[in-house]
Amino acid sequence: MYTVIGTVGSRTLRVLWMLEELGLPYQHVPANPRSDDVVEFNPAGKVPILVADGTPITDSTAILTFLADHHGALTYDAGSIERARQDSLTQFILDEFDAALWTAARHSFILPEELRMSGIKNTLRWEFERSQKTLNHRMAEGEFLLGERMTVPDIILSHCLTWALAAKFPIVEARLSDYLDRMRARPAFQRAAAR
Structure with a gap:
């Protein structure tokens, strides 16, 4: 299961939407930028953060690309x-x-x-x-x-x-x-x- 950290009123919405489109289970921690829950995983204090297998991934586009490539959906094949x-x-x-x-x-x-x-x-x-x-x-x-x-x-x-x-x-x-x-x-x- 993935954990998504960040508020819906931010770029975090992109990640939540992607996970919903993919039909994947996830936990959502609606933490504000620069809060302790965020800084623990991203010293810059920015959201969203996706925690996958204990590893934090930051930047909404990087997260979306990772999810698309990892699950083979909402993307075209690399190199095409x-x-x-x-x-x-x-x-x-x-x-x-x-x-x-x-x-x-x-x-x-x-x-x-x-x-x-x-x-x-x-x-x-x-x-x-x-x-x-x-x-x-x-x-x-x-x-x-x-x-x-x-x-x-x-x-x-x-x-x-x-x-x-x-x-x-x-x-x-x-x-x-x-x-x-x-x-x-x-x-x-x-x-x-x-x-």
Whole structure:
């Protein structure tokens, strides 16, 4: 059994959702970043943490990739062209969506007040909207980013788009709004978000 450490209101949701999609048993410890439960496994104090066979794994993307590869689901085979496309989309989403949202959060409530630059959020929103247009052209036809098969970047993108709504970063592409509605309606997402 896996142990997942971190709160649902963080990137931990990605890991919980993945485990729900895979139908795997796990224990959830809803610990806040930098709390004793977190620092014990990750000195940086960041969540999520997945404990697998007594070994902590950090960083949500590393955890999702490990789970997908280990259980042979929600991924394409390593070394395949499909996996290269999957990894390319994962990196694009992390660089263009996750990074913008994380930088906005840092300048909203994470950094000390004297280091925050509120004006940067307008630039980040502009970049976020532009990245949506690019992603719209990269998406395959079908229910998921790569077509008819759900993969790791679907979880990351859906989490980022959910985060964007909470951060008041508009989703300007109708195709992405429809996509997010479908993804958030999945029973596994609903179970993970309810924790």
